[in-house]
Amino acid sequence: MTVAINKKLLTVLPAVAMTVVSMVLTVIVVVMWLGESMPWGVALVVGLGLDGGWLATLAYERRLAAQGDHNNAVTGVGWGFGLVATGVLVAHAIGEESAGAWLAVSWLPLAAKALWLVHGLWERTALTPKALDSIRSIQQRARDEAAVARAQLRAVAGTEETRLVAVTQAGARVARVQAETAGELAGAWSVLEAARQGDGTARALTCVTERVTPESHPSWELPVWSPADTRALLESAGLTDAELDRIVYELINSQTPPLSYREVASRFRAAGHSASETRLRASWRRVTTPAVEA
Structure with missing residues (x-):
């Protein structure tokens, strides 16, 4: 619980600090600007009223956010007070001799409003430590499963590649042996064909069969x-x-x-x-x- 509160304070502190600086700057500028034409007390009331309206709408908007609700009218009024405060700062800066320095800080009301908007988004998406641990566990488990699946796919692909290489090499060896055997058979057949067509073959066969069939001239067919x-x-x-x-x-x-x-x-x-x-x-x-x- 203490850790969660500390985290919440750390996230809200920038918005609070920017709001305080913006309100103080707005009051000072209003008193300086309007103090020349009216009593400074009246100018102070005007400045505090401007800051009070801005702060009141901010408080009401924060209460609605805590209830899980939202109201566009309240949000519009809050941004309206922020724009008025920014306009006052810009108008005062234009009339001063060192306008650049005053213009450099005239954006503080809008910056404070933007920081409160960011803080509201953070609150709507904030999770408990238990939920964050569960999410981290799920993500880690998903990463582990993905890594295991990738390893399995790579192993299967490597095994299949090895098998295909072995089959290809075996097929190449078989084809090479068949080609060599075919060449040897062709050579042997050529020798037999040459012997069959030779003159000595017919004479040899005639000598063997002459006593049986004197008139025959046998030939040797492959x-x-x-x-x-x-x-x-x-x-x-x-x-x-x-x-x-x-x-x-x-x-x-x-x-x-x-x-x-x-x-x-x-x-x-x-x-x-x-x-x-x-x-x-x-x-x-x-x-x-x-x-x-x-």
Whole structure:
């Protein structure tokens, strides 16, 4: 309570001091100005009356403010007394030899009125220490939450940036490996193509197949792979002997007369099946041997 009273006194003291100085100055100027043409007692009464009217309206306005009320008429009358007092000071200053010095203090009545206006605004917005502490706590909590939120956002942004950089680098490495692998495959394919088109390849194949087909001139065609071929090869991988015999038997008897081994092997490969040459020939023998013995 004592602290609140002290704060209130500190805020009201400038307005009180300015009011006292303004009233004293107004009385002195009125007595000096009117004392030449009338008794000084009458001039003193005029000065005190002017200050009294100004002070009375101020007191009534302060009482209304204490009640939480406001009256425009009272406020207007108070400002009117302030303007009259200021006008008296200005008129007196104009008639004096040192007009500048008197004009320099002629604004004191209006300044006192303005200070009371400021003090009234301060009173209407004043808060108790408890309320101020609550407001400070709320503001501090809001600042803390905002700081934590900013830190979280920065951390998430940093983590996301790190993840994107890692993904980008991994993608770049994969693309680089794919490019290198594609280059190596292209080089190997070029070597195979050059070997296929070479004259020595045809002669070598002719030497191998000359005893079987003397008139043939075989050529070596590079395989062309497709996703369907790859899937068929994967599905047919790992055939058992029984499955292999069944497939060979079906191929042999698919037409009349029965197919030869080379025709069976060709159709076996064309159907997408996979088996080594040794296993395929052994299966053909197992399937055809009983028929030969019969």
